[in-house]
Amino acid sequence: MRVLRWFLGLILFAGLMVLNFTVEMSVLLRILNPLIICCFLCLWRVGFGPTPADRVVAIDILGILIIGFCGILAVFTKKDFFIDIAIAWALQSFIGTIALAKFLEGKSFDE
Amino acid sequence: MNETIGYIFIGIGLLFDFFGCLGLVRLPDLYNRLQASTKCVTFGTCGVMLGVFFIYGFTGVGIKAILCAGFLLLTAPVSAHAIARGAHIRGFKLWEKSVCDKYEEDNL
Numbered sequence: 001m002r003v004l005r006w007f008l009g010l011i012l013f014a015g016l017m018v019l020n021f022t023v024e025m026s027v028l029l030r031i032l033n034p035l036i037i038c039c040f041l042c043l044w045r046v047g048f049g050p051t052p053a054d055r056v057v058a059i060d061i062l063g064i065l066i067i068g069f070c071g072i073l074a075v076f077t078k079k080d081f082f083i084d085i086a087i088a089w090a091l092q093s094f095i096g097t098i099a100l101a102k103f104l105e106g107k108s109f110d111e
Numbered sequence: 112m113n114e115t116i117g118y119i120f121i122g123i124g125l126l127f128d129f130f131g132c133l134g135l136v137r138l139p140d141l142y143n144r145l146q147a148s149t150k151c152v153t154f155g156t157c158g159v160m161l162g163v164f165f166i167y168g169f170t171g172v173g174i175k176a177i178l179c180a181g182f183l184l185l186t187a188p189v190s191a192h193a194i195a196r197g198a199h200i201r202g203f204k205l206w207e208k209s210v211c212d213k214y215e216e217d218n219l
Contacts, residue, residue: 034125038132045135045144053141053198060190061135061148067179068128068156071163072121074172083163083175090182097190104197 028076035072038065056100063093117165124158131155140206145195152187156180 020033042065045058067086074082127150134147160180167173199214 031121031125034129038128041132041136051141051198051203053194053201053203054144056194057141057145057148058135060194061132061151064152064156064183064187065128065132067183068124068159071156071159071176071179074176075117075121075163075166080172083172083179086160087175087179087182090179090186094186094190098193101190101193101197104194105200 028072031072031076032069035065035069053104056097056104059100060093060097063089063096067093113165113168117162120158120162120165124155124162127151127158128155140209141198141203142195142205142209145191149187149191152183157183 016037020030039062042058042062046055046062049055049058067089070082070086070089074080074086131148131151134150135144138144138147157180160176160183163176164173164180167176205212
C-alpha cells in the first residue's frame with residue numbers, strides 16, 4: 001500500500017512535469033507553474049492541518065513563496081515595482097508570523 | 112553569461128521551493144514539517160532573489176533584490192524558532208517515533 005502511494009505520487013509528479021513542458025503556453029507561465037502548485041500544497045496544509053501550529057507554519061511559507069513570485073515577475077515583466085512589493089511583503093510576513101507565534105504560546109499580544 | 116547564471120539560480124530555487132512544500136505536506140510531525148519547510152527560505156526564495164541580482168547586476172533592482180535576500184536570511188530563522196518555541200510551550204506533542212527532546216530535558 002505504501003509503495004503504491006509512492007508510485008502514484010511519482011507518476012503524478014512526472015505527468016505534471018511533462019505537461020508543463022509540452023502544453024502550449026508562455027515562458028512566464030511555464031516558470032510560475034511549480035510555485036502555483038507549491039501554493040496549493042501550502043493551502044492544503046492550512047485547511048487540513050491537525051494542530052494550529054501547522055497552520056501558522058503553512059501561512060509563513062505561503063508568504064515566503066509569494067516573495068519568490070514577486071522576484072520572478074520582476075524579471076519577466078521588466079517592471080521594477082515588484083521588488084518593492086517583495087521587500088514590503090517580507091517585512092509584513094515577519095511581523096505577522098511573530099505575532100501569531102506569540103499568540104500560540106497562550107499569551108495576549110501586549111505581554 | 113550573467114543572465115545564464117541567473118536563470119540557473121532561479122531554477123534551483125524553484126526546485127528547492129517545490130521540495131520544501133512537499134516536505135510540508137508529507138512529513139508526520141509539526142517540528143519535522145518546520146525543519147523541512149525552512150529550506151524553502153534558505154535556498155528557495157533566496158536563490159530566486161540571487162538570480163534576480165545576477166540578471167540585473169549592480170542596478171537599483173539588483174541592489175533591492177540582494178537587500179531582500181539578506182533580510183529574509185536574517186528574519187526567517189527567528190520566526191521559525193519563535194513558532195517552535197511557542198508550540199513546545201503550548202504543549203503540542205512530538206511524533207511518537209521521535210528519539211529525543213533536548214528542550215524538554217533542559218527545562219526540567
